[in-house]
Amino acid sequence: MALRDLVVDSLTLNLQLDPERIIVRWLGKAGMRNPSTALAPFFRDLITVAEESGRFVEFHFQEMEHFNSSTILSIMQIIQTLRRKQLKLRIVFNAQLKWQKMTFEALRQFDAGDGLFEMSSDGS
Secondary structure: OOOOOEEEOOEEEEEEEOOOEEEEEEEEEEOOOOOHHHHHHHHHHHHHHHHHHOOEEEEEOOOEEEEOHHHHHHHHHHHHHHHHOOOOEEEEEOOOOHHHHHHHHHHHHHOOOOOOEEEEEOOO
């Protein structure tokens, strides 16, 4: 299965694969009312490739301009799905942007100390 970039409205999910991880760069804005319509199939393929290849998933939000609460709900769902499948997820965000810092600090609740969920800020 080949993963492909996803472009929906003003949102782009750009993919990069290296030997250890699948990097997903979130770019633009996500204001869709029902983002799961577009994101769910993308996430299904992402999970399949991660399982088959033994790679972990890394989401980069540093260049994201905005996303709504429906999108954060989709992100929370993928966090839970990856955990159930014992797949590691690392989230990288920009703490210099107040909205990102507040949003992603709230996601720290998903860190169960098992190494499957990791968050960091590059500050750029």
